Amino acid sequence: MASEGRRPLVAGNWKMNGLRSSVPIVEAIRDGLSPALTDNIDVLICPPATLISSCVAAVYGSPVAIGGQNLHARPSGAFTGSISAEMFADLGATYVIVGHSERRAYHYETDDGVHAKALGARRAGLRGIICVGETMEERQQGRALDIVRAQLAIGLPKGATGEDTVIAYEPVWAIGSGRTPTATEIAEVHASLREMLDKLVGEEAHKIRILYGGSVKPANARELMAVENVDGALVGGASLVAEDFLGICRAYEG
Ligand SMILES: O=C[C@H](O)COP(=O)(O)O
Numbered sequence: 256m257a258s259e260g261r262r263p264l265v266a267g268n269w270k271m272n273g274l275r276s277s278v279p280i281v282e283a284i285r286d287g288l289s290p291a292l293t294d295n296i297d298v299l300i301c302p303p304a305t306l307i308s309s310c311v312a313a314v315y316g317s318p319v320a321i322g323g324q325n326l327h328a329r330p331s332g333a334f335t336g337s338i339s340a341e342m343f344a345d346l347g348a349t350y351v352i353v354g355h356s357e358r359r360a361y362h363y364e365t366d367d368g369v370h371a372k373a374l375g376a377r378r379a380g381l382r383g384i385i386c387v388g389e390t391m392e393e394r395q396q397g398r399a400l401d402i403v404r405a406q407l408a409i410g411l412p413k414g415a416t417g418e419d420t421v422i423a424y425e426p427v428w429a430i431g432s433g434r435t436p437t438a439t440e441i442a443e444v445h446a447s448l449r450e451m452l453d454k455l456v457g458e459e460a461h462k463i464r465i466l467y468g469g470s471v472k473p474a475n476a477r478e479l480m481a482v483e484n485v486d487g488a489l490v491g492g493a494s495l496v497a498e499d500f501l502g503i504c505r506a507y508e509g
Contacts, residue, residue: 267494417462
C-alpha cells in the first residue's frame with residue numbers, strides 16, 4: 256500500500272523479449288488505461304533497447320513512460336555494445352532499471368557497479384530503479400534482510416531523492432517461478448528497506464517508492480499492492496500480455 260503521498264508505479268520489464276511486432280502490446284496498454292487510473296498511478300514499460308524508439312513513439316502524448324533495462328555507467332567511450340544513460344534519455348526514455356538480479360547473476364554486477372550505474376542514470380536525468388533481493392538459500396539462512404539492506408546501502412547514490420530513485424525488492428526465488436513471499440514477509444522487507452533509506456537519506460526516505468517484483472499477476476496484484484510500504488510493482492512475464500499488465504494496474508482501481 257503506497258502511503259505518505261507516494262504515487263504508485265506499475266513497471267513492466269520485458270527482459271530479452273520482443274520484436275518490432277511486439278509494439279502493439281504497448282499500444283494496447285496505452286489504450287487500456289483509464290484516465291481515472293493514470294490520475295493516480297504511474298505506468299512504465301521497459302522494452303529491450305532495440306524497441307525504445309518505437310515504444311516512445313507509441314506512447315507519445317499518453318501517460319505511459321518508457322525505460323531501459325540496464326546501462327553503462329559512463330556517458331560515452333570505447334565500450335563496445337554498451338548503452339549509456341544519455342543514449343536512453345536521447346531516445347525519450349525516462350527510467351532505467353539498475354542491478355536487476357539477472358544482471359547480477361549472469362553479468363557479475365556488483366553493488367559498487369550498481370552504485371556507479373545509478374549515478375549514471377541520475378547524471379542523465381533518468382530515474383534509476385535499483386533492484387535488490389535475496390536468493391532462497393540466503394532467505395533460508397535467515398539473511399534476507401541483511402542482504403537487501405547491504406545491497407541498498409552500497410547501491411544507493413548519496414543524496415538520492417524520490418524524484419530520481421525508485422527501489423525494487425525482487426526476491427530472486429520469486430522471479431518467474433510463480434512463487435511469492437507472504438504478505439508478512441514482504442511487509443518485513445519493505446519496512447526494513449524504508450528504515451535503511453531513512454538512515455541513508457533522512458526525510459527523503461518517505462518519498463522514495465519501493466516496488467515489489469516477482470511473479471506479480473492480475474490474480475495476486477491486489478493483495479500484494481495492499482501490503483504496507485509497497486508502492487507498486489516491477490512486473491516481468493505478465494507485462495508481455497497487455498490484458499495481464501492492465502489487470503495488475505487495475506489493482507489500484509477503486
Ligand atoms: O523485473 C521483473 C522481475 O524479474 C519479475 O519477473 P516475473 O514477473 O516474470 O516474475
